[in-house]
Amino acid sequence: MVTVELNEWRTIQWNQKAMVTSVKEFEIANNQVRELRFLLYGPVGVGKSSTVNTIRSIFEGRPFVGCLAETAAGKSFTKTYEKYGIANGREGMLPLAFNDIMGVEKGESEGVRTDDIINTLKGHITEGYVFHTEFPITEKDPKYRRNPSLSDRIHCLVSVVGADKIKMMDQEFINKMRKVREAASGMGIPQVVFMTKVDLACPMTNGNLKNIYRSRKIKEIMNTCSNLLGVPMNCIFPVKNYHDETHMNEEINCLMLDALTQIIHWAHDYVVTFSTIPIHKE
Ligand SMILES: Nc1nc2c(ncn2[C@@H]2O[C@H](COP(=O)(O)OP(=O)(O)OP(=O)(O)O)[C@@H](O)[C@H]2O)c(=O)[nH]1
Numbered sequence: 001m002v003t004v005e006l007n008e009w010r011t012i013q014w015n016q017k018a019m020v021t022s023v024k025e026f027e028i029a030n031n032q033v034r035e036l037r038f039l040l041y042g043p044v045g046v047g048k049s050s051t052v053n054t055i056r057s058i059f060e061g062r063p064f065v066g067c068l069a070e071t072a073a074g075k076s077f078t079k080t081y082e083k084y085g086i087a088n089g090r091e092g093m094l095p096l097a098f099n100d101i102m103g104v105e106k107g108e109s110e111g112v113r114t115d116d117i118i119n120t121l122k123g124h125i126t127e128g129y130v131f132h133t134e135f136p137i138t139e140k141d142p143k144y145r146r147n148p149s150l151s152d153r154i155h156c157l158v159s160v161v162g163a164d165k166i167k168m169m170d171q172e173f174i175n176k177m178r179k180v181r182e183a184a185s186g187m188g189i190p191q192v193v194f195m196t197k198v199d200l201a202c203p204m205t206n207g208n209l210k211n212i213y214r215s216r217k218i219k220e221i222m223n224t225c226s227n228l229l230g231v232p233m234n235c236i237f238p239v240k241n242y243h244d245e246t247h248m249n250e251e252i253n254c255l256m257l258d259a260l261t262q263i264i265h266w267a268h269d270y271v272v273t274f275s276t277i278p279i280h281k282e
């Protein structure tokens, strides 16, 4: 008999109220930065758009499908650089923005280019830019921002991977993701990994999401992910997105809110640090 259940090794608050309130009351301690910017980056079809939809759903109180999620796997569906805000119920918008970009694909000539991602982190690419696989953005492009300010930069890089496919991740993918992470590190940008599709990777978690931090399988997958991408375990968040549910589910919300609360803190720390240290011009 293989033991599949561990003692709970990370605790989650399975009641969403306090977490929702604290995100709703969050304010940025710098009036030049109106919103914290997160970049969702990862392989095609891994659930980047669905992650934005899940976060929007939590604050809208209903499953949200505004950010197109594709059903057929294959080439990346999201090709335009888009920014998604999060509505705070009927009370305006939260100071959070998510940029969802074309998935990274195998091979240099496919998917979003590494140099374009690095330009995105630096704030050089404006919304509406359509990514090309053959060539990067140039300074002449009308969507190129020459002198990005702190508020134009990405404040936290969220690499998104699928829990169901970690072991099948191609070496080329991994190299691309590592390169982007190194560039982000060089800029002091905090980085985390959202590991989606936990329901597909572990039957015990699929049966009851509250088992997530008791599942040996999930911990093993997180360890593999940590080794492959070089990210510490405490920066890896397994999550489940809304995909076939028609009603809200507090457990899905709590798991995502736990991760969201952490990345808000880290992105905010970045903004506070760089509010006093000027950004180097290249
Ligand atoms: N079971 C399950 N399915 C998910 C989850 N997250 C996303 N999906 C499904 O995975 C598919 C791809 O999701 P998307 O959100 O479009 O992925 P993406 O990363 O934005 O893809 P590209 O924009 O094409 O790179 C969709 O059919 C989603 O419904 C999850 O946590 N669990």
Ligand SMILES: [Mg+2]
Binding pocket: 048, 049, 050, 068, 069, 070, 077, 078, 100, 101
């Ligand atoms: Mg997408």
